[in-house]
Amino acid sequence: MPHKLDAGMVEIRKQWSSGNRRSARKLCTKLMSEYPDHGDLHQINGLIYNENGQIAEAVKSLENACNTPDPKPVYFTDLAAILGNAGYEQQAKTVLYAAVQRFPVDGKAHLQLGILQTRGMGARSAIPHLKRAIALSPTDWTSWSAMGATLMSLDDIQSAMNHFGKALQYAQNDRNQQAISDIKISIGECHKELGNVDDACALFESVLKIEPANIRAWYCLTLIRKVSETHPAWSAICDIYQSGEYQKMSPSTQEMLLFSIGKVEMQRKNPDAAMKAIHEANFVKRQTITYSQSAIENTLDHVRDCFPKERFAHLEPISNGDENAQHIFIVGMPRSGTTLTEQILSSHPEVFGAGELDAMPHHHHALIEHKVKNGSDRQDVMKYDDDFIRILGQAYRTETIGCIRRIQTANGDHTEAQRIVDKLPSNFTRVGLLALMLPNTRIIHCRRHPMASCFSIYNRRFGGVQNFAYDQRDLGHYYNTYERFMDHWRDVLPADRFIEVDYEDIVENLDVEARRLIAFIGLPWNDACLSFHKTERQIRTHSALEVRKPIYRSSLKGWEPYIDHLGPLRETLGLDKSGEHLNIERRKVS
Template sequence: MPTKEAQHNTLGKPALVIPAPHMNAGAAGSTNQSNAMKMIAEIRDQWSNGQQRKARKLCSRLQKQYPDLPDALHIHALMDHQDGQSSDAIHTLEKACNSPQSQSIYFIDLAAILNACGYESQAKAVLQQGLVRWPLDPKLLLQMGILLARGHTAHQAIPVLKRTIALTPNEWLAWNAMGAAYLAQDNINAAIYHFQVAEKRAHDAGHTDGLIDTRISQGECLRELGNLKGARAIFEDILARLPGHIRAWYCLTLMGKVAADHPSRKTMIDLAASNRLSLLPSGQKELLLFSLAKAHMDAGEIDPAMKNLAAANHIKRQSLSYSPQSIETVFNVTRAAFPASRFKDLEPPHDSPDQPSHIFVIGMPRSGTTLVEQILSSHPSVFGAGELDVLGYHQDNMVEFHVKQGRSRDAVLKFDDAMIKLLGDVYRKKVRDRITKINTSETDPNDFRRIVDKMPGNFVRAGLIALMHPNSRIIHCRRDPMDTCFSCYNRRFGRSQNFSYDQHELGAFYSTYLKFMDHWRNVLPAHRFIEVNYEDIVNDLDGQSRRLINFSGLPWHDGCLEFHKTERQIRTHSALQVRQPIYRSSIGAWRPYAAHLGPLMESLGITTNEQAG
């Protein structure tokens, strides 16, 4: 799972190697059982020899003869899934799982199909049911660990994967998933160690794909730590041997410009133009097309860049559930819950001798939030914690808990003072625990006076933030609307930015967000909330950096002007940019592509005259 942009999901692909039968003598008479086993063996042979049509025909005959036989149901479901009939496959596998003769492999493949269709919570429930029956089945444990090793549930994956490793210490996938779980918690040193062990286990097992995947995961970790030379060397080494490896190529394009004569560039262009593109899984298509768009943009090849970008965004959008109306509802409910009267007694923040205070950097993605965090984190008294999902996760959990206790959702979403205080206490504890584990600097975590959380989407929670901590500060980052939106549109995000893959939806979201921010601007006091423009930082780094540090309540430190020299883990698309001195080339970067951005400009209300300017 290394970066949030290129997570490698090992769950979601039920192995269409037809399994050996797990028949039970009591399931049928001995003659019938013998016949069924022969048919299953023949299906396996036909399938492995590339005779899929014959295998499917024989499978249909098998199920007609033995309609309730679990192995027949299992095989039929796998073939339905292969044919794109996933809902039928799910229904059939549920019958196999409910059979008295069911096997753990049925639960594993059902969970994989559910996960591949986007039903992650249902996939977890299926694996949990399987583990009730087979609590020490290492394959069930492994799949549960892989599924949990992402985002909010990564901490739950670790004990599951430890049990898996204890049972199967040579299983590279278990070590790889453990690395992903630690990385999701920003514990990059532990992640690298587990990826390295996973690489050795894959090597010992002769698993070439596993060996490459674990190497790429290590390269992505090095990239986050700023070891760009080491990361690039890994990706280039893989591409030298496998010029068509999509994930390695995608990671290389994130490292900066790729030479026009790079061997993999032509390989990837040819792949995208061939019939083989349609045979790739959707995730691989996305990586290929987004990375090709990046390579063409870097080379100034506007038309092919935008062709690939439009195709990549279309594929990504098809896999997502997004409702503009639900966003409007969230914003309206939030405005009603946090009127100006709730902030009239808000006092200026002050230093506490007992604990550091929190700074929240918010705004649209690609609006300069990483740059602001990097400037702040270059101060010796500031710890940059990156994009923390802590507040959103515990807010959602708390709301659901109260609703299950019988309170109406409308009442809960008003966020009474007791709920806000509890949320603040939980947030503070969880963040302190997190930074204690991930702090790699020489500074003791207790000596930091400020902790920066730069989750952009916390702009929805600015009212909560201002009330839950008496000393919290909020910095809202702004950037030119077209530059912001175009920068979102040409990126493949790992999570949460479901609005950014369609130009109309992206422009509409930005306009809605802009109006929503008017509310916080009107109700939050200036000593708790400021706004900073990306363009102002670029044009006046010294003045804007001093303004940020002054707002943070800290004495000036010259290191803030040399933010690009600060060594720290950065897990966003801006990781490379903020390791360079300030530059102006990102201002107006959308203009060469304007002819392809009509829907976005229309949605934002950008006129032809503004485009020319």
């Protein structure tokens, strides 16, 4: 490196680290005019622009760095980080794909790509990159932790815990306290989903003992335990909230703080304070997502038109004598009783509750893209012809059976399940595909009072994609669209393949509804289904702790104290203040 350039780089870094960004950038610009192909100059110029919030200029400078004759992997990872943080995740992935092809032994590029893929529907494709990152840097806690998070998103909780354990070991070796706390919280989340509440709480409390203002630990604790206002961390959390200091934090941290404040205030029976925090939490979240009411209407209208009643005319009556395990799908809105219904069914010794599998949406979207990539017209593919449905059914069943066998082997369980339950609520958008893709498939539609279901959604922070959930009018519109969509399946599907169960009916008359469910899936009655709260199994939803308790009725009208704060939702749903439909035709359909 020429002496002048070397000295100039030292001075740029000195000025930048001292906070003199303008001087640093001025010197950078001067040197770039003399050394236009020097990547480090373009890189540091882009990072300075990024610190100033000039994202477009930052991206341009880092693109220039990547296009220099001798680029470094860090140029690509810096560019991807800036794009990802600005919300351009697809563009960030494109940059990282280029990086791992050009620099296949750069662990950071593989790690960053794996983390980005895990955020969306690409968690499966993240695994090879994270494995590569671990192989390249086996003592780097970030790669082990990222793999743990990915495995957790795929419901492989035990493997996730193993990876988080390795991450914790290496973070402790590095004496990185922030990493140690974050990993302990992740392990606590795993314990929570396995039903180990005391172990989870102990981990969250251990973090809060050292860091009383750790918002993530506090949020996780409030999800699983009623927290007293005398808790040592409460004053620290309140100080952050009341001072407005949280508004300088990342949106995800703001959401955790505000939703947790809302939950505690709900427990303290302070509706005004609770809804103030919950409204703000939803507002913060809504600013980070894109949602179109017309888009969901158009999508569901298209699906409905693809599956008229004639498409189901050839279906034979359900046969309970099938030698293969039969599939049960539980669908509905979030917070409509799907987890409770699955827990009742899964308490039967011949039923395997698989939880919220991503197999169906994964293969659904993958098959569409595969056919389009191989020359089919997208609109033709999305008419879902018989060939599409057959291939989808085969792919779904192969993966599901394999997944269940792996789980059973890990648990030392060698029983042969007669029924497999997949309770991903959003599969309601695929009911027509579900009914046709495998023999003897049954679908259970869970319903709940619209106000109860929607309020329960509105006061929670979801980890997955629930973009309709964070605005009262969006939420009400989505519910109305969903309800009209489900009317179609009620009209066209045979009664032995599709039933509906109301959450309120299960709560009020568990014995009758549980027997009805078991009869529907074609199995002999077993009394264990009435003691569903004693069944030990992994549960990954907001209802994980609720279904480990006997039936309780307090949630039936839990929305009533908050009705004055739910005007836009109530009006969109067409309900009066008592929760009754203003339009008599939209009252409960039996």
